[in-house]
Amino acid sequence: MATASSSSCCWLHRPCCSQFLRASSSIIIHTKAGKQEAGARLSVRCSSSSSERVGFLGRLGRVIKEKAKSDVERLFSGFSKTRENLAVVDELLTYWNLSDSEQILDELEEALLVSDFGPRTALKIVDSVRKEVLAGKLTSGIDIKASLKKNIVTLLTQKVSSSELQLGTRRPAVIMIVGVNGGGKTTTLGKLAHRLRKEDIKVIMAAGDTFRAAATEQLDVWAKRTGSEIVVAGKDNARPASVISQAVRRALDKDFDVVLADTSGRLHTNYNLMEELRACKRAVTKIIASAPNEVLMVLDGTTGLNMLPQAREFNEVVGVSGFVLTKLDGTARGGCVVSVVDELSIPVKFVGIGEGLDDLQPFDAESFVNALFP
Numbered sequence: 001m002a003t004a005s006s007s008s009c010c011w012l013h014r015p016c017c018s019q020f021l022r023a024s025s026s027i028i029i030h031t032k033a034g035k036q037e038a039g040a041r042l043s044v045r046c047s048s049s050s051s052e053r054v055g056f057l058g059r060l061g062r063v064i065k066e067k068a069k070s071d072v073e074r075l076f077s078g079f080s081k082t083r084e085n086l087a088v089v090d091e092l093l094t095y096w097n098l099s100d101s102e103q104i105l106d107e108l109e110e111a112l113l114v115s116d117f118g119p120r121t122a123l124k125i126v127d128s129v130r131k132e133v134l135a136g137k138l139t140s141g142i143d144i145k146a147s148l149k150k151n152i153v154t155l156l157t158q159k160v161s162s163s164e165l166q167l168g169t170r171r172p173a174v175i176m177i178v179g180v181n182g183g184g185k186t187t188t189l190g191k192l193a194h195r196l197r198k199e200d201i202k203v204i205m206a207a208g209d210t211f212r213a214a215a216t217e218q219l220d221v222w223a224k225r226t227g228s229e230i231v232v233a234g235k236d237n238a239r240p241a242s243v244i245s246q247a248v249r250r251a252l253d254k255d256f257d258v259v260l261a262d263t264s265g266r267l268h269t270n271y272n273l274m275e276e277l278r279a280c281k282r283a284v285t286k287i288i289a290s291a292p293n294e295v296l297m298v299l300d301g302t303t304g305l306n307m308l309p310q311a312r313e314f315n316e317v318v319g320v321s322g323f324v325l326t327k328l329d330g331t332a333r334g335g336c337v338v339s340v341v342d343e344l345s346i347p348v349k350f351v352g353i354g355e356g357l358d359d360l361q362p363f364d365a366e367s368f369v370n371a372l373f374p
């Protein structure tokens with residue numbers, strides 16, 4: 001059995017109840033207190049755990065959403081940049097009257113453009129409002145603002161599947177976290193683990209970012225904080241796909257509920273790195289045909305319009321099932337997420353509102369729009 005001092009991961013500080021366990025030459029597993037013979041093969045078998053637990057896993061997304069308290073102020077207090085740009089909407093609508101509605105609608109479109117909504121989406125939103133104005137349904141500035149908000153909520157919710165986590169009906173569920181560099185993937189994974197652990201879900205993490213040594217260390221801190229097991233690359237630098245597949249095998253073997261797989265940040269334009277991501281997904285599917293259950297792409301809320309090409313490319317390569325919009329506590333520019341959702345028909349599932357354990361909230365379109373247009 002390999003210990004911290006004899007493994008390549010001696011830079012990690014284990015809690016005294018923990019052990020490092022070497023499962024193959026290039027993968028190291030850190031359990032909380034479990035035992036495993038050194039070098040033992042991790043056999044793969046179907047989980048035959050109680051159907052009750054499997055049922056709970058299927059409902060987990062809803063449970064998490066229902067339990068979250070949607071504190072709009074805290075959620076989007078940092079939406080300052082977008083809010084500033086949209087403040088003009090109130091001014092415009094205060095003096096609105098039917099005779100100059102066309103000019104006001106043009107200015108409304110301009111305000112949305114400045115707030116990163118993107119030209120297509122801004123036009124779509126304003127066109128819907130225009131139709132209602134022409135049909136005589138909107139007779140005041142207040143009506144217009146309400147229609148504007150309603151149309152944005154519609155774009156965020158209409159074409160997309162559920163914004164709840166979809167973890168399927170068999171264990172383990174596998175969630176991959178992907179995205180460009182520094183968006184908040186590892187932090188999101190840690191916060192998600194915390195949410196799952198609060199529901200008594202057994203979590204194993206896969207340190208699929210083998211690119212930087214510090215990435216494993218960072219994830220390990222989250223594993224310790226949340227009481228999760230973690231599989232990391234060993235001395236001979238296992239490829240990300242094999243770290244992730246070892247985590248999935250171990251999850252099957254040890255009846256874990258959820259595998260959370262971290263991946264390195266990568267530019268969506270880097271062909272080789274995007275292919276590597278595809279290989280990570282394939283490695284999971286090879287073991288469990290219905291997995292990964294979720295491929296969550298982290299979008300940095302401060303990015304603005306660059307989000308769209310990034311999301312498009314990641315979706316093409318690995319099929320994104322949901323977005324996590326992070327750093328909304330900073331000077332976020334969240335308008336663009338509306339065009340990302342509108343164009344790709346993929347829901348936002350969570351928002352990141354800080355670096356702490358509890359700073360991941362389920363996404364709620366109405367709260368989001370209320371925060372944009374208070």
Ligand SMILES: Nc1nc2c(ncn2[C@@H]2O[C@H](COP(=O)(O)OP(=O)(O)OP(=O)(O)O)[C@@H](O)[C@H]2O)c(=O)[nH]1
Nearest residue numbers: 181182183184185186187265326327352353354355
């Ligand atoms: N304020 C704030 N900071 C965040 C949030 N999410 C992540 N961060 C910070 O953003 C920085 C990058 O976060 P990481 O989780 O390391 O990002 P990553 O995508 O894993 O980065 P790479 O692995 O290097 O690609 C860290 O300093 C995090 O603490 C958030 O919601 N709000």
Ligand SMILES: [Mg+2]
Nearest residue numbers: 185186209215
């Ligand atoms: Mg990371």
